[in-house]
Amino acid sequence: MSQLLEIENATLKFGGVVAVNDLSFSVKEGEVYAIVGPNGAGKSTVFNLISRFYDPYAGALRFDGQNLLARSADAVADLGIARTFQNIELFDHATVLQNLLVGRHRHRRTNMVQEMLFTPKVRREEERHRAAVEDVIDFLDLQPYRDKMIAGLPYGVRKVVELGRALASGPRLLLLDEPASGLSVEETQDMRWWIDDIRKQMGITVLMVEHDMGLVSGVSDRVLALADGAKLAEGTPAQVQSDPAVIEAYLGTGVV
Amino acid sequence: MRIHFKTSYDHDIRLFPDLWSFGVYAALLVIAVILPWLMDDFFLGEVTNVLIWAIAGLGLMLLTGQTGQASLGHAAFLALGCYSCIIFMEQGWPFLIAFPVAGILTGVVGTIIAIPAIRLHGIYLAIATIALSILADDIIVLLDPITDGVSGKFAPMITIFGIEIERWTTPDRFYWLVLAITVLCTLAYRNLLRSPLGRAFAAVRDSEVSASAMGVHIARTKAAAFGLSCAITGLAGALMGFYAGAFNNETFSIVISITLLMMIVIGGLGSIHGAFFGAVVVAFLPQFLSMAKDLVGGSSVAIPGLETGVFGMILILFILFEPMGIYGRWMKIRIWFELFPFARKDMFKRQKSYLKTERLR
Numbered sequence: 001m002s003q004l005l006e007i008e009n010a011t012l013k014f015g016g017v018v019a020v021n022d023l024s025f026s027v028k029e030g031e032v033y034a035i036v037g038p039n040g041a042g043k044s045t046v047f048n049l050i051s052r053f054y055d056p057y058a059g060a061l062r063f064d065g066q067n068l069l070a071r072s073a074d075a076v077a078d079l080g081i082a083r084t085f086q087n088i089e090l091f092d093h094a095t096v097l098q099n100l101l102v103g104r105h106r107h108r109r110t111n112m113v114q115e116m117l118f119t120p121k122v123r124r125e126e127e128r129h130r131a132a133v134e135d136v137i138d139f140l141d142l143q144p145y146r147d148k149m150i151a152g153l154p155y156g157v158r159k160v161v162e163l164g165r166a167l168a169s170g171p172r173l174l175l176l177d178e179p180a181s182g183l184s185v186e187e188t189q190d191m192r193w194w195i196d197d198i199r200k201q202m203g204i205t206v207l208m209v210e211h212d213m214g215l216v217s218g219v220s221d222r223v224l225a226l227a228d229g230a231k232l233a234e235g236t237p238a239q240v241q242s243d244p245a246v247i248e249a250y251l252g253t254g255v256v
Numbered sequence: 257m258r259i260h261f262k263t264s265y266d267h268d269i270r271l272f273p274d275l276w277s278f279g280v281y282a283a284l285l286v287i288a289v290i291l292p293w294l295m296d297d298f299f300l301g302e303v304t305n306v307l308i309w310a311i312a313g314l315g316l317m318l319l320t321g322q323t324g325q326a327s328l329g330h331a332a333f334l335a336l337g338c339y340s341c342i343i344f345m346e347q348g349w350p351f352l353i354a355f356p357v358a359g360i361l362t363g364v365v366g367t368i369i370a371i372p373a374i375r376l377h378g379i380y381l382a383i384a385t386i387a388l389s390i391l392a393d394d395i396i397v398l399l400d401p402i403t404d405g406v407s408g409k410f411a412p413m414i415t416i417f418g419i420e421i422e423r424w425t426t427p428d429r430f431y432w433l434v435l436a437i438t439v440l441c442t443l444a445y446r447n448l449l450r451s452p453l454g455r456a457f458a459a460v461r462d463s464e465v466s467a468s469a470m471g472v473h474i475a476r477t478k479a480a481a482f483g484l485s486c487a488i489t490g491l492a493g494a495l496m497g498f499y500a501g502a503f504n505n506e507t508f509s510i511v512i513s514i515t516l517l518m519m520i521v522i523g524g525l526g527s528i529h530g531a532f533f534g535a536v537v538v539a540f541l542p543q544f545l546s547m548a549k550d551l552v553g554g555s556s557v558a559i560p561g562l563e564t565g566v567f568g569m570i571l572i573l574f575i576l577f578e579p580m581g582i583y584g585r586w587m588k589i590r591i592w593f594e595l596f597p598f599a600r601k602d603m604f605k606r607q608k609s610y611l612k613t614e615r616l617r
Contacts (some may be wrong), residue, residue: 053470077471089466097268101452102459106471108452112480115451116444122451123269129452130265169470231518246334 003172004029004205005050010059010077012229013158020056021229028172028240032199032206034216036240038249043209044086045229047175050207051083052076063173071095077104079104082171087211092151096161100136103168104129140194154191157188163194167202174198176208177231180215188215195219213241225249269450271580292428301423301499304431306532306539307438313520313531314441315488317364320517321526323481324461325374326381328513329388330489331388333506335396336364337490338497339403342411351547357493365404366486374478389510396505408504411497414512434495441488443530449482457481511564518571524581533582539568 005027027033035043048054050061052073061068062078071079082103091099104179107129110122138145140160145153150161159179166174179195180188192215198204199219210216216223217237225232225246233243240243240246260273272278292300312334319325341358345351369388376384397405412423414433421429448454456477459467468474497503515538523534542563549557578585592599 011285035326051466053465072473073468074473077469083469085466085469089463091462091466091468093462094455094458096453098458102455102467102470102472105452105459106454110452112448112453112484115448118447122447125265126269126451129264130268134265165466165470209324 002029002032002208003027004064005051006060006062007046008060008062009050010046010061012049012054013055013057017151017252019229021050022059022233023135024059024225024232025224025231027205029205030199030203032195032208032219034220034223034237036208036211036213036216036223037227037232039120040228041226042229043211044177046226047177049210050076050081050175069103071089077169077211080170080172081175082173083175084159084166084177085218086181088155088158088162090150090158090162090165093149094141095147096145096153096164097133097137097147099161099165100133100168101129103136103165104132106169124176130171132170133168136167136191139167139197140164155182156184158182159187159191163191165180169199171197171204173205173207176210178209178211180210180212192217192218213237217241271446275417289432292431294467295429300427300431302539303541304423304427304434305436305499306535307431308492308499309516309519309535309539310490310532311434311438311441311495312492312516312522314445314528315485315490316490316516317486317520317528317531318445318457318488319507320462321482321520321530322449323457323478325478325481326378326517327385327485328382328517329385329392329511330516331488331508331512332388333362333366333393333486333489334364334493334496334512335392335495336486338503338508339396339409340490341494342409343402345412348595352547355491355494358494359487362407362490362493363483363487366490367483369477370479374475374482380460381471386510386513389513393505394509403503404423406504408507409497409501411500414498424579430498434499437491437495441491442528445488449528453477453480468523496510515567518567522574522581524583524586527581528584529586530581530583533586537570537582541570542576 003026007026010023011018023042023046035046037043038129045054050068051196052068052071052075056069057172063076063081066080068076068081071171076146091102094102097205104164109125110119114122119127137146140163142157142160142164143162145157150158153161159182163176163179176195180191195206195208195215196219199206204221208220220237223237224234224236224239224245225240227245232249233240235243260267262268267273272281287294291303295303312330315333316327316330319327320553337358340361341354344354344357349357349402373381373384396403399405414430416433419429420426421433425432448457456467456472457508459470459472460474460477460481465475469478493508495506500507519534519538520530522537523532524530545563545566549559574581580587
């Protein structure tokens with residue numbers, strides 16, 4: 001399997017705080033790769049680096065051999081990288097359907113004038129986008145919420161809608177920032193099956209940040225443990241969980 | 257209660273959800289077209305004024321209601337549209353060319369101004385755009401050779417294919433012209449809302465971070481919103497010039513900008529209906545107040561600031577009790593009747609939501 005995402009010696013500083021410290025890892029095409037670590041370890045910062053919300057202080061980011069640093073935040077989506085957010089960032093004053101359709105924005109083929117006149121091409125494109133979005137709605141069982149406003153939806157459903165919006169863009173790499181946080185046991189179980197299916201049926205590579213070790217060891221092929229922005233351990237879920245450095249970072253040492 | 261039974265994706269895309277609402281709007285259009293035979297010239301003039309304000313409201317609604325960018329500078333774009341259209345016509349251009357070109361010119365200038373302005377957010381953008389309103393006044397005076405500065409300009413006669421249109425001598429023709437432009441602007445607005453760019457506008461309004469993660473170019477989208485908004489406002493400005501007949505540097509003052517913003521807030525932010533409801537309030541309030549003054553017998557007493565005061569109070573009451581504006585209230589009443597007798601009191605409980613777009617900064 002080829003390397004889809006490569007991060008080499010990435011460093012990010014906020015003033016004196018080193019958020020990401022000389023971090024290198026790579027994600028293979030078709031795998032589920034999880035990042036774990038205590039709060040403040042820099043997990044979400046790594047995501048924001050890949051999404052190009054932050055500029056790294058040093059280092060290189062490559063996606064499928066292309067230099068990510070040469071692209072702006074909106075051009076990252078064009079490569080086929082979609083993401084969800086830790087604190088849900090949906091479009092609150094729009095329906096579920098409209099939110100998912102925004103996910104299709106990178107496939108827009110019409111311009112402003114055509115859209116104002118609503119030419120037949122715009123209609124054809126709209127139907128094409130809609131068909132793609134309906135596939136996602138079927139996959140995530142969102143049918144009851146299709147025309148509901150986001151502002152009135154429960155947290156668990158919003159979490160799924162956000163996953164749906166990322167999937168609607170037809171990505172090659174899916175970044176999931178704590179997909180199971182705040183979800184009930186059943187909802188977490190659903191999320192686990194979906195992540196499995198996303199990888200197996202749709203062939204999408206998944207990079208996720210997650211605290212729920214049950215979910216992490218259930219779905220991921222490899223795990224990266226972070227602490228203070230630096231790599232602590234990398235390997236299969238079992239290897240990482242038994243790594244002494246990881247145990248120390250989470251629980252502290254036994255010395256009095 | 258009407259239930260939409262959808263059998264194809266087109267049912268969600270088409271302009272009217274069902275035959276009933278198509279019928280309602282068709283009837284509305286028919287009444288609008290035959291209005292000159294139903295009303296005397298004075299009230300027809302007032303309705304024309306409402307429509308012109310509604311077009312200007314659509315322009316600002318696109319920017320503020322749809323894309324979430326406040327602007328207190330739209331009087332400047334009204335002025336630019338008005339002056340450019342009439343100056344083009346003075347050069348001998350026919351109305352059918354001068355009018356759209358004035359709109360496009362205003363849109364282009366708006367986009368150019370937007371490029372630095374859209375780096376600002378929320379209240380800061382509002383403050384920066386106030387400067388435009390104030391500048392417009394001075395620029396009109398400074399450009400005296402072109403704009404005739406303080407003495408002002410008079411709107412020429414509109415001629416379309418030999419038909420002469422003028423606000424005072426042929427108010428019905430002028431009304432139909434404004435009505436046609438209103439319908440076209442509304443259709444264009446509605447079409448935008450159901451296509452990718454309209455959704456990108458809403459995405460930028462609700463969450464810039466995730467909009468850019470979905471591939472929406474934030475700056476470009478905001479500039480497009482600014483440009484379109486200014487173009488529509490420019491068209492409305494040109495019509496205002498023809499409606500007023502004469503105008504100078506003080507016609508498009510900052511008060512007009514503020515009125516415009518208040519209008520769309522009172523009407524209901526983010527809806528096409530809101531622009532129209534707000535326009536009705538703005539255009540009829542002075543008439544209503546003078547009638548009320550007649551009733552209490554104080555018609556000869558001039559009360560300075562009465563109009564502004566009442567307007568401000570209405571705005572405060574709306575923000576406190578009905579932030580969704582007249583359109584929001586209208587929807588609630590409609591839903592109440594549609595669900596009768598099953599509507600519950602807490603169905604429309606407001607949820608606190610904070611301006612999320614500022615979060616990453």
